[in-house]
Amino acid sequence: MDSIRKILYGILYEGETAVKFVIEHLSKHFEKKEVLKDIDFVFEEGKIYGLLGRNGAGKTTLFNCINRDIRSDGGNLFLETEEGRRELRAEDIGYVLSTPTVPEFLTGREFLKFFIDINEKSVRNPKALDEYFDYMSIAPEDRDKLLKDYSHGMKNKMQMLVNMIAEPNILLLDEPLTSLDVVVAEEMKSLLRSLKQGRITIFSTHLMDLALDLCDEIVLLNRGELEVVEKSSLDSHGFRDKIIAALKEEGYE
């Protein structure tokens, strides 16, 4: 698997400084409710961040603000690379939604062809389309079906595949594994692990086990603020209790 990944993406060159994604003073309110309160945070390359929060805490809002689908009230989003600091651009972000969205009138193969056509310049080492499908374990008989007839899991794989090929610096995943069957979920998990080098992966979920299993850092979105839960010397049980205690503090608002 790893060798294929290297072929697909090239390797992180030695001596390259790690990319950082910097959020400064990000805020957003809906009517009277402050969902994001002046958030300052730095995400680092090569890590999977598990974003945990209660229902309605604003995880999707945070993602939508980062992806500029909704306008934030204020704040800046930067990318720090070896060339210095610059504003976040649309092409830096890959966003995989919990309900997969794919253009229903195309077949899987057509969607992939279109995507690669459009991103001709930025896709490194383009492969034959079937290789990509093989890599995602999408069966040959499904490749030429209309996407509207794909199952939920297959749509999700397509969305993930396209986001992988684009090689974004930041990969946002909004509860992507919650409605997948166990086999596909496992495939996706190992895929995400194999993809984490060279990019920042932020993964929102409600499932504690998934977060602990997959993520390198646990970040809580609590009362509109982001905070890292330090694992320090705790065992997994203690860590789990600490996370729940932190989330419970919020109570009802």
Next chain:
Amino acid sequence: MNKILKLSFSLKNTYRVNSILYSLKQIPLIKKFLPDTLYQERGLKIFANVLSVLGEVVSIFLGKLLYLLLMVYGAGKLYDGSGDTQIFLHILLFLTLIGGLANTKMFDPSRDKYYAMILMRMDAREYTLVNYTYAVMKVILGFLPFTILFGRAAGLPLWLCIALPFSIAGCKMSVAALSLWDYERRGSVYNENKLTKYVWIGLGALLGGAYALPAFGISFPVKMTICLMLLFLPMGGAGVCKIYSFRKYREINQELLSRQTNQMNTIAQTTKAGVEKKISADISITSNRKGFEYLNELFIKRHRKILWSSTEKIAYVCTAIVIGTLLLLYLKPEAKPAANYLVKNCLPYFTFIMYAINRGTGFTQALFMNCDHSLLTYSFYKEPGCILKLFQIRLREIMKINAVPALIIGGGLALVLNVSGGAVRWLDYGVLVISVLSMSLFFSVHYLVIYYLLQPYNAGTEIKSGMYRVVMSVTYFCCFCMMKLRMPVMVFGSMMIAFCVIYCMIACVLVYRLAPKTFRLRR
């Protein structure tokens, strides 16, 4: 019984009050002043309650008034011969039968029934009986004043006018009782929203009986109609016994409501599924192009049904109308001056026709539901260069689609003008063709530009932009007003062409400036 009555009323009322508050929140401008907590504001709730009660009162009386006024009494006035009384009763009898079958008040799978009986697990029999009784009372009470009013006007005796509402209710109850009996016998539920072929044929025959028979001078004699109407009284009485002794309401309703599999789907989801169905499943469709041209070609080919096929149909109809008109002018030369005058002065009227036949709404809807809705979540699709490139391609496509009928209409008008006596100047012909073409161009640009600038849909495929609704209504209103305008071809045509050119230029500049910011998913 009393508790069920109270509960089902308060449930229905809550549902209505919340719907009213929800719709208030959808109105542009007003929504800005409404707090987020509007569902708990006392004042607003009282206001919505008043509206809800008013709505109920109106629903009791208004429909019946219009029904008797327009469909029975008014329609009866159109026939002459057999006298008001006979026609009035004849039509009423047939329509009562139709109403009995199509508006049972019992077998209508509505949402409030789903909430009450399935979600809240209320006792199905009591709930149905209470609501059915109330519905029947509404029928009787609602009809009474108007059967007296129109019945007296049609020359019926007062006692009959008072008896008629009870007959109408009796008819409904006998149908309900028969269907319940049929369920016990065969196990199939009568669903008034999904009538069988035979019931539809029956309804058609009854409708024909109501309005076609009198047109041929045939109508039932007064005495016979009265007897039949009064027969519904004992039949209804027998129906009541059946309705009250029937036990299996839970079964019936469960089947009725579960058949509505998309019961809890929102309108938006239903629309989305509908548009998705329009995608052609023909896998042999391919494209040799690249990039956005590839995407576009596949989109157009797979949506042939709603884009090119319908524009072709319109084109055929227009051609037929043109040929028909030319034939008419050939056979009846005396019609020529009138036709000539019409073509020379009624060009503004065609603005409305072009508005009505342009495919802009269908095109943008399909674009969003089947394409942009999903692709807008990908960052590459939102890059300014891509948005504008695709805008160009799409504008070209919709212009092509709309131009076909426009050319036929423009050419047809020029032909008719020529045949009916000719134009004042040769230039008139050119102006005629080009102005109709420019109208079609205008609508193509207009719909696509508005779509790009206001992007009215949210991720749930609901229309969220109030501004979009306003613009669409203003467009309709302007085109509608154009119908009233009379202007010579030259004057209106050149104004139209100038307007279209200027509009298209401004609109495209706006898209190039703003679309990269405005063309995104609403959340």
